[in-house]
Amino acid sequence: MQAETRSNAARINEPFAAAAKAPPDHGRETGASRTPDRADAASRTVELRIRRQDGPTTAPYWQSFRLEARPGANIVSLLMDLREHCVTASGEPVDPVAFEHNCMEEVCGACAMLINGVPRPACSALIADLETPIRLEPLPKFPVVRDLMVDRAQLFAQLKRVKAWIRIDGAWDNHERAPRISPQDWAANYLYSRCMSCGCCLAACPQFGPDQAFVGPASLAQVRLMNAHPTGRHDKAERLHAIMADGGLSDCGNAQNCVRVCPKEIPLTTAIGELGRQTTVQALKDLFGGR
Amino acid sequence: MTMLGLTRQPGFAMSASIQNPHFLLRRLHSLLGLVPVGAFLIFHLWENSQSRFGATHYNEEVVGALQGLNYLLLLELFVIALPLLFHAGYGLLIIRDGQAEPRRYGYLRNWLYWLQRISGLALILFLLLHVGLTRIAGLFDPSISADLFSHMQQALSQPLVFALYLIGVLLAVFHLANGIATAGIVWGLTSSAEAQRRFGWFCAGFGLLLAALGVHGLLGFLIAPGAGGGA
Ligand code: HEM
Ligand code: SF4
Ligand code: SF4
Ligand code: FES
Numbered sequence: 001m002q003a004e005t006r007s008n009a010a011r012i013n014e015p016f017a018a019a020a021k022a023p024p025d026h027g028r029e030t031g032a033s034r035t036p037d038r039a040d041a042a043s044r045t046v047e048l049r050i051r052r053q054d055g056p057t058t059a060p061y062w063q064s065f066r067l068e069a070r071p072g073a074n075i076v077s078l079l080m081d082l083r084e085h086c087v088t089a090s091g092e093p094v095d096p097v098a099f100e101h102n103c104m105e106e107v108c109g110a111c112a113m114l115i116n117g118v119p120r121p122a123c124s125a126l127i128a129d130l131e132t133p134i135r136l137e138p139l140p141k142f143p144v145v146r147d148l149m150v151d152r153a154q155l156f157a158q159l160k161r162v163k164a165w166i167r168i169d170g171a172w173d174n175h176e177r178a179p180r181i182s183p184q185d186w187a188a189n190y191l192y193s194r195c196m197s198c199g200c201c202l203a204a205c206p207q208f209g210p211d212q213a214f215v216g217p218a219s220l221a222q223v224r225l226m227n228a229h230p231t232g233r234h235d236k237a238e239r240l241h242a243i244m245a246d247g248g249l250s251d252c253g254n255a256q257n258c259v260r261v262c263p264k265e266i267p268l269t270t271a272i273g274e275l276g277r278q279t280t281v282q283a284l285k286d287l288f289g290g291r
Numbered sequence: 292m293t294m295l296g297l298t299r300q301p302g303f304a305m306s307a308s309i310q311n312p313h314f315l316l317r318r319l320h321s322l323l324g325l326v327p328v329g330a331f332l333i334f335h336l337w338e339n340s341q342s343r344f345g346a347t348h349y350n351e352e353v354v355g356a357l358q359g360l361n362y363l364l365l366l367e368l369f370v371i372a373l374p375l376l377f378h379a380g381y382g383l384l385i386i387r388d389g390q391a392e393p394r395r396y397g398y399l400r401n402w403l404y405w406l407q408r409i410s411g412l413a414l415i416l417f418l419l420l421h422v423g424l425t426r427i428a429g430l431f432d433p434s435i436s437a438d439l440f441s442h443m444q445q446a447l448s449q450p451l452v453f454a455l456y457l458i459g460v461l462l463a464v465f466h467l468a469n470g471i472a473t474a475g476i477v478w479g480l481t482s483s484a485e486a487q488r489r490f491g492w493f494c495a496g497f498g499l500l501l502a503a504l505g506v507h508g509l510l511g512f513l514i515a516p517g518a519g520g521g522a
Pocket of ligand 4 (some may be wrong): 105122256
């Protein structure tokens with residue numbers, strides 16, 4: 001069946017296929033090849049090349065490892081196996097490789113790293129689908145804590161900068177029934193709510209980086225989501241003003257890498273287009289008056 | 292606590308977009324790229340596509356008609372030169388802030404992002420050459436503006452100059468066509484991915500037509516009837 005070859009995220013949105021268009025060309029293995037019956041695949045020896053770094057300010061260096069990948073293994077499980085017996089390909093015992101993971105089902109975003117040069121979550125990167133030797137590098141654009149661990153605090157800072165929250169305690173009466181949302185709006189909004197702050201989109205964005213002011217696509221998508229919320233829309237103008245300031249929406253150069261690499265298939269470029277329209281209208285209101 | 296203090300919680304301070312010039316400058320850059328600069332490019336290529344009608348028609352109907360315009364210098368300054376200067380200057384600032392990696396992320400839109408910047412840089416060089424050889428040179432040597440057709444014909448019959456003009460025209464057309472496609476996203480004309488793709492193909496078609504017009508204009512100088520200058 002067609003649906004079985006789609007990722008979970010895409011399948012959930014099947015009834016609203018129009019709103020849930022998957023990005024056209026991921027240029028890499030996505031849900032399409034993630035069939036669960038990998039158990040019959042034979043275990044194989046893989047070569048890992050890992051870019052290591054002992055601390056935030058020390059120089060990075062490369063180390064190679066050779067180890068047995070169990071059937072069905074992914075990058076996180078392989079790194080766990082490596083941790084038990086961390087010896088380089090040339091037989092030298094070294095400190096275990098530091099990395100982050102949590103959910104193991106591509107919903108927490110903690111494990112994102114560069115795998116063979118592409119930013120993606122490690123837990124959903126199956127060894128069987130990867131070309132060897134496998135190159136692992138920390139997620140670019142973020143400060144390295146150690147080895148494959150990066151500090152993604154600035155992603156949270158960007159979310160705060162664009163006011164990506166909803167005020168439920170205000171000066172108005174909130175003791176109403178839950179606001180109504182049409183199923184069509186719900187389906188469209190739902191796509192954005194799946195962001196797991198992994199930072200892959202930011203890693204791939206040519207306009208985002210430590211020396212650049214750009215907020216990046218992930219926070220912009222959350223502005224799109226919060227502005228559509230029945231309560232959140234009351235602060236729409238404030239959020240739009242936040243993304244109309246330095247480093248805001250207009251720093252996007254429309255390279256659209258973000259939507260290609262996002263593991264949750266979040267329609268980031270649709271959010272950017274919709275926000276383009278919202279900011280155009282907002283600028284007219286600011287210029288000529290109106291709320 | 293005032294009433295305002297209750298409704299305006301920390302972090303919700305008003306900062307109107309028009310008090311922060313960033314947004315307006317970016318939109319101005321985009322707008323000027325479309326009109327007047329982009330509109331002028333279309334007009335310019337259409338005018339020059341008449342080169343194949345020969346020296347008399349070109350010098351009198353095309354160049355002569357334009358040279359007779361009222362307030363020509365003001366128009367040239369405010370409709371072409373200054374908008375282009377702003378667009379190019381601000382474009383350089385934009386280019387400085389990005390770091391394209393077209394090899395790592397080989398997606399079509401990423402290549403176009405990179406090419407938009409490369410073509411912008413190349414256009415600065417080409418326009419310096421082009422404006423210098425025609426409009427500026429004409430200021431010093433009136434015979435050039437009197438018979439612009441022969442001047443262009445002589446220049447274009449040198450293979451190197453022809454190649455430079457061909458590249459310049461194609462890059463300008465690409466930059467405009469791709470710029471219209473991205474401006475659609477910037478201004479919010481095209482919001483869904485599907486609409487962006489559809490409009491992208493529309494702009495590609497427009498670009499091909501405009502490129503044909505531009506190349507036809509270049510060739511026209513060489514194939515025009517009674518063309519004597521280069522022979
Ligand atoms: C002479 C040097 C030029 C430079 C350095 C330059 C630079 C740029 C850059 C960097 C962008 C991308 C803006 C962004 O993505 O945010 C851009 C966009 C654009 N340029 Fe230029 N450009 C030049 C000349 C031209 C010319 C001759 C035209 C007209 C044919 C033009 C029309 C446009 C348009 C329509 C856009 C789209 C704006 C948008 O995406 O909103 N540019 N230019
Ligand atoms: S938008 Fe996608 S790639 Fe970006 S942080 Fe969210 S889940 Fe990760
Ligand atoms: S479309 Fe914008 S946000 Fe997305 S990768 Fe390109 S520049 Fe970054
Ligand atoms: S461990 Fe949560 S996304 Fe990979």
